[in-house]
Amino acid sequence: MEKLYIIKVGGNVIDDDKTLQKFLKDLSSLKTNKILVHGGGKVATEISKGLGIEAQMVDGRRITDTETLKIVTMVYGGLINKKVVSQLQSMNTNAIGLTGADANIMLASKRPVKNGIDYGFVGDVEKIEAAPLATLISSGLTPVIAPLTHDGKGNMLNTNADTVASTLAVALSKSFDVSLVYCFELKGVLQDINDKNSVISSIDTEKYGQLKQDGVIAKGMIPKMDNSFDAIKAGVKSVIICHADDIVSIVNQSEQAGTVLKA
């Protein structure tokens, strides 16, 4: 099977023009099949504020009401997605921007109210249509995916970008040898939270259990890691957690970088 990298970047890369441009140049230099999944960033919050819409948060999560859904559809699907696509085009990467509604690639269902919390228009992915993505990749295109899905009833839904990346990775692992790369603000999973260079180079299921027991892998990181090991169990070859700056080293395996998760 051919290799495919599914690379997720978040707000820390999207929010800063220079950081974004450097990252996209690095991405463009990679001679491999790839999909970029991007998160949201601060722009959505700024535009909400500009329009006088207050962000509602529950447990650190934004509640997606009707107005917020409009904002994220505009900002993620329009502003950020097309900024990334047009910049990639200028770097000779033939990008195509998509949401989950486009070509029906990600069908989701609106998250049910749980424990009295209504997250609003948040979508839990139900079904991935991998075939159109495989066709686009085979014809030399680089899909750039916004964290939006649809419910099949005419509504867009807001979906976590990490989840978008991992569900796509699992679905595409039937046709490709998929590596899922999460870019974040650190160099990898750290042995010592106070030492930014204490990157653990590799973690398997057993070691993961140990690291959780020892309290090395803490609260916020656990869902990301659980998700990653689930993806590996479901067919993804490897998951790499790294800094956006290290994407070239990781894909070209030119230098040791990031944390590799394996079965």
Added chain:
Amino acid sequence: MEKLYIIKVGGNVIDDDKTLQKFLKDLSSLKTNKILVHGGGKVATEISKGLGIEAQMVDGRRITDTETLKIVTMVYGGLINKKVVSQLQSMNTNAIGLTGADANIMLASKRPVKNGIDYGFVGDVEKIEAAPLATLISSGLTPVIAPLTHDGKGNMLNTNADTVASTLAVALSKSFDVSLVYCFELKGVLQDINDKNSVISSIDTEKYGQLKQDGVIAKGMIPKMDNSFDAIKAGVKSVIICHADDIVSIVNQSEQAGTVLKA
């Protein structure tokens, strides 16, 4: 060659939820290859106002400054495009939303300052990549195109939706038997501006000259008609000017409707 309908709808259809839904249902019922090109509508103006950005107009045309470019990228490429795509998906039409930057389908150059007027980030189409569109159509997808292009240097550009439709029609006429359909607020080109039912069923180049001389075809209509006849000269089989309500009659040729322009 296979038939392909390129259908353009403007703000009058986009702005009203019920009108849009009826139109998209009609579109979904058509068993033919199709591309939908949509215009902007009032939403962009409303959101600009909400954000305190005053629209600058010269000769009835919006000047696209940096802030306006962000708004149109968000609204046309995000909000409207994904609304249309998600609704079409709910009607079992496998739509895929695109701008000119996606798959590099429409490369444009920023309009030069002319007679002291700087239109800002407005793009004049330079080059159409028809191949990716043909591939999408062949795999059963319906492209939904927002009136946005890119300059190949990393910038999006605002481009008139009529022009997007006609340039796409010309480029695709090499691979398809293309009919270009402009939906607007009237039933067609009228013999008598005061009689909404006085639709001229067919106009050829000769008759067009006559109608202009007689003053039947007036100011605002002339650029649309000129564009249409240019498209016909360049390979488009026919151009139809009609009301959005009549799209089924026209495509299925079940009833006489609209004005057909022919060489």
